[in-house]
Structure formats: structure tokens, C-alpha cells
Amino acid sequence: MSNKYFNAGVLLLNLDKLRQINLSERISAYLKKGEQYIVYQDQDILNGLFNNQYKELPLKWNVNRDVYLPDDSKHTYSGHYSEITKRNPAIIHFTGGSLLKPWIQEMLHPLSFEYWNYYKHTDFYSHDQRKNFFFQLIFMNIVLFEHLFHKILSWFQ
Numbered sequence: 001m002s003n004k005y006f007n008a009g010v011l012l013l014n015l016d017k018l019r020q021i022n023l024s025e026r027i028s029a030y031l032k033k034g035e036q037y038i039v040y041q042d043q044d045i046l047n048g049l050f051n052n053q054y055k056e057l058p059l060k061w062n063v064n065r066d067v068y069l070p071d072d073s074k075h076t077y078s079g080h081y082s083e084i085t086k087r088n089p090a091i092i093h094f095t096g097g098s099l100l101k102p103w104i105q106e107m108l109h110p111l112s113f114e115y116w117n118y119y120k121h122t123d124f125y126s127h128d129q130r131k132n133f134f135f136q137l138i139f140m141n142i143v144l145f146e147h148l149f150h151k152i153l154s155w156f157q
């Protein structure tokens with residue numbers, strides 16, 4: 001088994017091939033075998049089933065939070081690759097906990113403005129949906145402080 005792990009937020013799938021290998025049966029068998037180890041639902045299952053049997057898309061097609069706000073997770077990228085991708089993202093994937101989604105707390109992702117730029121052109125948009133900027137700024141500082149606090153705490157363990 002490889003240590004490679006892909007983010008399943010943006011996928012190109014060969015549906016004919018997946019039907020040929022009876023993917024739904026393979027998923028059921030995989031779940032029965034190791035359900036207690038699955039943390040990231042479909043993503044963990046797909047990584048377990050297709051270990052090293054996939055082709056990676058360039059990062060610009062699935063630009064997730066860790067490109068902008070790296071942490072200690074297994075989804076980190078080299079600084080050079082991240083810098084190139086930051087300048088020219090093709091698909092922005094708002095990963096992370098629910099509080100990091102731009103429709104919950106707009107300021108916690110550096111590209112939240114992109115979400116709102118497109119969303120405001122839909123029939124679903126309402127100006128009341130935008131959160132109070134001051135509250136978001138305070139909340140963002142709390143989250144960043146908590147992240148820093150945990151990082152410092154880990155140095156002493």
C-alpha cells in the first residue's frame with residue numbers, strides 16, 4: 001500500500017470502467033472490512049480501493065484550502081507548486097470544516113470573494129446572506145489563534 005492519497009473533491013471518472021469492475025460491490029466489501037478506519041467517507045474508500053491506480057490532475061484543478069492555509073494534514077504541497085497554483089487556480093475547492101466554508105464565514109478563506117462574485121449572479125443570492133465583516137474578522141483571529149496555540153502546544157509534547 002502506498003502513502004499517496006488523493007483529495008476526492010474533484011474527480012474525472014471512467015464510468016464504463018467503474019461499471020465493469022462492479023464498483024458498488026467493491027465499496028460495500030471495503031466498508032464491511034474497515035469501516036472503523038474511514039474518516040473522510042468516500043475519499044478514504046476511493047483511496048483504499050484505487051491505491052496507485054489513478055492519474056493525478058494538476059493541482060490547479062482542485063485548489064483546496066491547504067494551498068493557502070497549510071496545516072499538519074496529509075494534504076500539503078510544495079511551496080513552489082503552491083505559489084504557481086495560487087496565481088492561476090482553475091477550480092477552487094473550499095475544503096475544511098464547516099466554519100471554513102465561504103457561505104458560513106466569508107473571511108476564513110483567501111478566495112471567499114470568488115465564491116460571492118459568482119454566487120451574487122444567481123437567483124439564490126440575497127444581500128442579507130453576507131455576514132457581518134467585523135464579526136468575521138474577530139472569528140478569523142480566534143481560529144488563527146487556536147491554530148497557533150495548538151502548534152505551540154505540540155512543541156512541548
